[in-house]
Amino acid sequence: MSRVIISGGRVLDPSRDFDGEADVLIEDGRIEAVEAGIEVRGAERIDASGTWVAPAFIDMHCHLREPGQEYKEDLASGSRAAVAGGFSAVACMANTDPVNDDPSVTDYILARAREHAAAKIYPIAAATRGLLGEVMTEMSALRDAGAVAFSDDGKTIMDSGVMRSVLEYSKMVDASVIVHAEDLCLVRGGVVNEGPISTRLGLPGNPSTAEDIHVARDLRLAALTGARLHVAHVSSAGAVDLIRRAREEGVRVTAEVTPHHLCLTDEAAMGYDTNTKMAPPLRSAVDREACRRGLCEGVIDVIATDHAPHAVHEKEVDFIEAPPGILGLETAFPVVMDLVRKDEISPLELMRRLSTRVAEILRVPGGTLAKGAPADIVLLDPERRWVYDAAKGYSKSRNSPWDGQEMIGRVIATLVDGAVVYHSDRGVLVH
């Protein structure tokens, strides 16, 4: 029997509302006990003094690009970036090539993941074939193959009739439908948030109303169908409000927000850096504050990275041609620690939004340090300062607006099923 004790840390277990000093005993890859002063002969000891010990993060929104775009990222590199960022599990979006709209693709992803991934991989399957927004995918077969949710992320299902069918049908497999809510007719080629910044930059604006309209539509369709709706990357104050009201009404809706929408605004685009281009775009300070408040008040359930790698040559073009999206896995924790430092959210609550609540929405293991749970654990130093160098990161791509910046807060170690797969001094330990 292998035994590991993580000792002397501040344990944060949102699943049991526990925040206090304790040791964590791991036996054969599972949590055995969390209590003060654990002594077990022959156990390996990890000194966690000065660090937070929490359930490892789970990202319900990332793009790992395999199959088909391995030059941007693959399951090996993306999962290494994940564990380096404190994530033991990630859910990868379906906009691969081919699209994950068929069980054979889901099988392929899971087989490759078993072989090469450093983190647990949960595929999200497409909601419609080819992400075309026309014909539903075989949700039952995809669910059986291992898909944890359904989404056409990156695209919006513009036909409300199709969207209704997707929601109705999803009830049969009891999985969330994740929506990228933007009215593309209103976006009309907009590449930055419409407002003072787009006016000054002379770049086509994308109004936040485009997001509000589709969030409103999808919330009404969720109410109509009773299905589980999950709103991806909420970025507008209007969307936060709509979700708040729908929740009060009892609509089954959950929502996520990205670190970049929590901590950056459209001002970041002033230098025309294409690493500030994403969809939905970085918005105004008012929107950012609404997203932060929404997260802290529980209107928005979780933080998700929308990790979207693109090769340097794809981003080194003009702002309109550049593909939207930025890296997120390796910087998520220090970036969102801004909310703790500004006293907007407690450490325990932040951990809940990075793990426990995500596991609940996806209905996957993890997000808890309860006895018997897999020992997916992260050790965090909330004060440690370091400089993020995207070129030295684990992702194959470098498209980050935080490249070269000093970060406060560092992942010290990530454990998956009791094994240390990442340590800040030694790097990723999976080969």
Add this chain to the structure above:
Amino acid sequence: MIGRDLLSIEDLEREEIQKILETAEKMCEIGRRDVKKVPTLRGRTIINLFFEPSTRTLSSFEIAGKRLSADVINFSPENSSLSKAESILDTAKTLDAMDPDAVIVRHAVAGVPKRIADVLKAPVVNAGDGAHEHPTQALLDMLTVYQEKGQLEGLTVAIIGDITHSRVARSNIHGFRKMGAEVRIAGPPTMLPPNPEVLGVKACTTLREALDGVDVVMALRIQNERFRGACFPSIREYAATFGLDRAKLRYAKDDAIVMHPGPVNRGVELAHDLTDHRPSVILDQVRNGVALRMAVLYLIAGHQSEAGRFA
């Protein structure tokens, strides 16, 4: 001396604008000589890097460079089938390796000259980027108004047309405001930017309101190929509501002048006779464009020249 690059009017100080205009005034004289050439930039290389088709601005920069005796090379990647696969930055870096003394950049997307300037050794002049800025156009417009009115301070300028998609409008708004003029914009609401207040202008939705008592009327070209249907229902309706003719011009001051960056859609932005005759100063703008660009090239690429050699 102005800064290394000329990327936008928004970044310029009033004193820098003043300096460029004063230098351009002196350059005007060269264009009136029999031999329109001075040795100021002899041995200097200027590259016109135009990713977007242009005849007027390109010719103007080329003549300006040649009148200063620079070697001027025009490079238009859009005309070359090979360039499709080459990135903008690769193209720019390739040209930079040939050690030019200035690179003039035009591109259909906002921000490209800035991104190029970030990586180039040579100074960069923005010759128009998307709907962002067209600084030399605004400077030549200010020069023209200055020559007509003797000052810029205290004037009122109305800019009419598709403001949202106009780099000429943005540069002129910043420029005239920095020089102490008041700027109004007017056009169908679909063509006005969402937050005109960040530009410091008053937005009007009728021509009458915009023209009331102004010193300068600047009409913008309607890009009907791009925006028909999206921003206005028909040319006929645009011409009727925002097209200028002598009758509508009566709302402006008696001595108001009419400007247009060209090329004019006759009968749309400007009535035919208004295009060709005073108070229109369109050809003065074109003429001043050469002198103004000579001034910019001199100030940017001629910094090691002996002062005053052009004179």
